[in-house]
Amino acid sequence: MVLADVTLRDGSHTVNHSFTTEQVRRVVAGLDRAGVPIVEVCHGDGLGGSSYQYGFSAVPELELIEAAAQTARRAKISVLLLPGIGVRDDLRQAAALGATVARIATHVTEADIAEQHIGLAKELGMTAVGFLMMAHTGSPEVVARQGRIMERAGADVVYVVDSAGAMTMEDVHARVSALREALACDVGFHAHNNLGLGVGNTITAARAGATWLDGSMCGFGAGAGNAQTEALVAVLQKLGYECGVDLLPLLDAADAVVRPLLPRPQVLDSKSLILGFAGVYSSFLLHAERAAERFDVDPREVLVEAGRLKSVGGQEDILVEIALGLSTRGAGQAEAVTR
Amino acid sequence: MVLADVTLRDGSHTVNHSFTTEQVRRVVAGLDRAGVPIVEVCHGDGLGGSSYQYGFSAVPELELIEAAAQTARRAKISVLLLPGIGVRDDLRQAAALGATVARIATHVTEADIAEQHIGLAKELGMTAVGFLMMAHTGSPEVVARQGRIMERAGADVVYVVDSAGAMTMEDVHARVSALREALACDVGFHAHNNLGLGVGNTITAARAGATWLDGSMCGFGAGAGNAQTEALVAVLQKLGYECGVDLLPLLDAADAVVRPLLPRPQVLDSKSLILGFAGVYSSFLLHAERAAERFDVDPREVLVEAGRLKSVGGQEDILVEIALGLSTRGAGQAEAVTR
Numbered sequence: 001m002v003l004a005d006v007t008l009r010d011g012s013h014t015v016n017h018s019f020t021t022e023q024v025r026r027v028v029a030g031l032d033r034a035g036v037p038i039v040e041v042c043h044g045d046g047l048g049g050s051s052y053q054y055g056f057s058a059v060p061e062l063e064l065i066e067a068a069a070q071t072a073r074r075a076k077i078s079v080l081l082l083p084g085i086g087v088r089d090d091l092r093q094a095a096a097l098g099a100t101v102a103r104i105a106t107h108v109t110e111a112d113i114a115e116q117h118i119g120l121a122k123e124l125g126m127t128a129v130g131f132l133m134m135a136h137t138g139s140p141e142v143v144a145r146q147g148r149i150m151e152r153a154g155a156d157v158v159y160v161v162d163s164a165g166a167m168t169m170e171d172v173h174a175r176v177s178a179l180r181e182a183l184a185c186d187v188g189f190h191a192h193n194n195l196g197l198g199v200g201n202t203i204t205a206a207r208a209g210a211t212w213l214d215g216s217m218c219g220f221g222a223g224a225g226n227a228q229t230e231a232l233v234a235v236l237q238k239l240g241y242e243c244g245v246d247l248l249p250l251l252d253a254a255d256a257v258v259r260p261l262l263p264r265p266q267v268l269d270s271k272s273l274i275l276g277f278a279g280v281y282s283s284f285l286l287h288a289e290r291a292a293e294r295f296d297v298d299p300r301e302v303l304v305e306a307g308r309l310k311s312v313g314g315q316e317d318i319l320v321e322i323a324l325g326l327s328t329r330g331a332g333q334a335e336a337v338t339r
Numbered sequence: 340m341v342l343a344d345v346t347l348r349d350g351s352h353t354v355n356h357s358f359t360t361e362q363v364r365r366v367v368a369g370l371d372r373a374g375v376p377i378v379e380v381c382h383g384d385g386l387g388g389s390s391y392q393y394g395f396s397a398v399p400e401l402e403l404i405e406a407a408a409q410t411a412r413r414a415k416i417s418v419l420l421l422p423g424i425g426v427r428d429d430l431r432q433a434a435a436l437g438a439t440v441a442r443i444a445t446h447v448t449e450a451d452i453a454e455q456h457i458g459l460a461k462e463l464g465m466t467a468v469g470f471l472m473m474a475h476t477g478s479p480e481v482v483a484r485q486g487r488i489m490e491r492a493g494a495d496v497v498y499v500v501d502s503a504g505a506m507t508m509e510d511v512h513a514r515v516s517a518l519r520e521a522l523a524c525d526v527g528f529h530a531h532n533n534l535g536l537g538v539g540n541t542i543t544a545a546r547a548g549a550t551w552l553d554g555s556m557c558g559f560g561a562g563a564g565n566a567q568t569e570a571l572v573a574v575l576q577k578l579g580y581e582c583g584v585d586l587l588p589l590l591d592a593a594d595a596v597v598r599p600l601l602p603r604p605q606v607l608d609s610k611s612l613i614l615g616f617a618g619v620y621s622s623f624l625l626h627a628e629r630a631a632e633r634f635d636v637d638p639r640e641v642l643v644e645a646g647r648l649k650s651v652g653g654q655e656d657i658l659v660e661i662a663l664g665l666s667t668r669g670a671g672q673a674e675a676v677t678r
Contacts, residue, residue, distance in 0.1 A: 168577055169542065195577075196570030200539020203508065219607070228607055231535030234616045238507055238534075247616065248639055251609040265604035268558070268567055270590040277573045277586065300587055 001236060001243040002212045004038035004101075004188075005031050005229050007258060008068070009080055010221035012044035015263055018058040021067045023261060027217070028071040030253025035245045036229070038101055038212075040078040041068040044222060046105065047079055047086035047094060054085070062093055069098025076100045080131070083113045088120050095124040104150075105131035105161070108138035111146035115153040122154040129188065129212070130155040136166040136279050137310050140178035147179045147187075157186040157212050162201065165194025165224055165272070166279035166307075169204040180209035188212030191227040193219060194276020196268055198227035203235055213243075217250075217258040223282045224272035230254050274300045278307030287316040291323035301326055340575060340582040341551045343377035343440075343527075344370050344568050346597060347407070348419055349560035351383035354602055357397040360406045362600060366556070367410040369592025374584045375568070377440055377551075379417040380407040383561060385444065386418055386425035386433060393424070401432055408437025415439045415466070422452045427459050434463040443489075444470035444500070447477035450488035457492040468527065468551070469494040475505040475618050476649050479517035486518045486526075496525040496551050501540065504533025504563055504611070505618035505646075508543040519548035527551030530566040532558060533615020535607055537566035542574055552582075556589075556597040562621045563611035569593050613639045617646030626655040630662035640665055 008027055012019060024041060031039050042061045043049030050057035057064075068077045078101035079094045091102055102121035104114040114130055121128035130150030135143055147158040160175045167175075172189065179187045189205030191198045191214065202213050213236075215229030233245045275282050280303055288306070292299035305322045347366055351358060363380060370378050381400045382388030389396035396403075407416045417440035418433045430441055441460035443453040453469055460467035469489030474482055486497040499514045506514075511528065518526045528544030530537045530553065541552050552575075554568030572584045614621050619642055627645065631638035644661045 168574060169539065170578070195574050196538035196567050197542075197574065199535035200508065200542070203536075203539070228535050230609065230612055231607060234612055235507060235534050235536065238616070239509070248637065251613065251639070255609050259608075265606045267604045267606060268570060269598075270569065270594050273569055273573055274586075274590065277577070298587065300590070 001206065001241045002038060002186075003036055003229070003233065003243050003245055004040060004078060004212060004214045005036045005216060006040045006190075006214050006226060007031075007217040007220050007229070008064070009040040009042050010044060010216055010226055012042070013222035014220055014266075015261065017043055017050065017055050019064060021059055021063055024064045024067050025071045026257045027253070027261075028068045028075065030257040031217070032072045032075045034250035034253055036075055036250070037244060038078050039068060039072065039075045040080060040103070041065050042079045042094070045085055046082045047090035048081075049085055062097055065094050065099050066097040076127070078103055080105060081117055082106070083117055088117060091117060091120055092124065095126055099126070101127045101129060103129040103131050103159070105133050108132045108135045108143060108146060111149035114150060118150060118153040118155050127157070128155050130158040131161050131190070132159060133161045133163045134281075135160045135175055136162060136164065136171055140174045143175045144178040144182035147183055151183050151185050155185060157188050158183060159188035159190050159212065160205065160210070161190040162192055164279050164281060165192030165198070165276040167197070167201055168195075169197065169201055172201045172204045173208045176205045176208035176210050186211050188214070190214040192221065192276070193224040193226065193268060194272045198225070199231045199235060202227040202232055203239070206236070206241065217254050218262060219266040220258060220262060221266070223275060224268045225266040274303055278303040280307045280311060284311070284316060284319065287319045288323075291319045294320070295323040295327035297323050297326040340545065340580045341377060342375055342568070342572065342582050342584055343379060343417060343551060343553045344375050344555060345379045345529075345553050345565060346556040346559050346568070347403070348379040348381050349383060349555055349565055351381070352561040353559055353605075354600065356382055356389065356394050358403060360398055360402055363403045363406050364410045365596045366592070366600075367407045367414065369596045370556075371411045371414045373589035373592055375414055375589070376583060377417050378407060378411065378414045379419060379442070380404050381418045381433070384424055385421045386429035387420075388424055401436055404433050404438050405436040417442055419444060419470070420456055421445070422456055427456060430456060430459055431463065434465055438465070440466045440468060442468040442470050442498070444472050447471045447474045447482060447485060450485035453489055454492040457489060457494050461493040466496070467494050469497040470500050470529070471498060472500045472502045473620075474499045474514055475501060475503065475510055479513045482514045483517040483521035486522055490522050490524050494524055496527050497522060498527035498529055498551065499544065499549070500529040501531055503618050503620060504531030504537070504615035506536070506540055507534075508536065508540055511540045511543045512547045515544045515547035515549050525550050527553070529553040531560065531615070532563040532565065532607060533611045537564070538570045538574060541566040541571055542578070545575070545580065556593050557601060558605040559597060559601060560605070562614060563607045564605040613642055617642040619646045619650060623650070623655060623658065626658045627662075630658045633659070634662040634666035636662050636665040
């Protein structure tokens, strides 16, 4: 079982991309000491994410990656890249500074836009990982088909990514099994905890054949956070899976290094829960609240309707239409919108 | 699916049994409005728990129970009773004040001490529920055998109770299935979240045939808390289970009424996690820390060893022996203790 900790990447969202070099060194050292094999470091939205749109990083991520690579004795440093946000040159620079794992992420139906970046990662001698995001919106067949595109491009691992924390354990089992059956390469799973299933879903993925599992320390991560790394290691150990991580040093790192970095405790609040229930990106929340206020409807119903329509990032405009549809005035239009 | 919310009972631990009548009224009203069918109200250690040993309640629990029963329009009010802490007269008084569900709890191997209280609950016209605590320490066969004792005594429901939050999903499935097969009455499951599996385990229990499920709002409860009621309802709804609870009013109650009562956010910290990993009562923690300090060993290793020995409440003395055994000086004795 290969454990990948994303505290320093998904957790970047939680701190508005304010990680310092010293913080990165301390977290990497703690994870490395406990034996975590893969440590991901970069802007929450991947290489090149530092921008007006996604939020600027306090410290250029390449500096953070270099510090991480210098600190790790055993752990491999991983970076995330979303084609469109990051470009190939970002990957070359990260590799030059010591990153040896490249995770290339696309929407679950768009694997083909990852082909050249996966190819480049292999050229650079990196472990190449394909990341199928918002995988709950694709059927198991879609996931398998898209995973094959990534494997053909050279991926060593393909992940089912539950970006919105929207999957039930059955959803996870079906998608991971479908990938496991369709591919010769390794299969991974990345959870979010919006339905309280972060750990349960990740263990379900392991049972279905995933051998790369993501977690984050103290659950630190966007929205409701990820599967809590310490809990994941404890359960894997109880179940007899070998993941090479020592639980007690890991808990030491959680207590002494990571928890003090959290700007607020990682709880499952009602906003995160409704995003997971609806199955939409967290970026929809603010837009839904604005649209709902304008038409005097419940923003949560707007989100649930957007999820039913399988809206994806960039389609935030639809929220206004939905709110209009839900409003009493627009009762007639509501059906038109939601049909 | 019958949902029982234990915020006002298991959550009582979190606030040192300081719930006021007004707080109880507001929480009951919120849960009732959302359609939660069973609301448990009493001292964290059950009727009669208010004492020097378990902590005194700020308001006598019978007053809280009466206020709850007066407030609820649809919900039934439940009480917990641990024979030995509570007595039959406590149950009579609670019933007279409007409690209509009695949950009688014993260690997983001691169901026979619940017989007379279950019988009394039925005489009083209450729904009688048997609660098999620390069920991870009993095999599925033991759980089934003890469950039969409770059913013969008159129980309408028998619960698998994961008191220490120590069970994996396989553990839950095996025990709930064993009960389901052995009994004609309903089967329930009560989770703690020490391994991050509160929701995952509860859904697993439902899949294995449990039809009574416990949760607590915002996860509010002893140690790492319980399965978060709101998340449970969201997942049950996604899976198509009918539980009669409306998600949005439930989230309103979580945000407006329950979260403000929490003295600290309900997170999964390292202490709770190691208690769940070890599978011991949270009351062991302080004793393990004292013993570990005395012999200069890691208290977490003391707890894990205590779990391996299947220590139960009342056996805290063994922690000193274990700590001695783990210390360098006592290296020879260690094996004797743990064998």
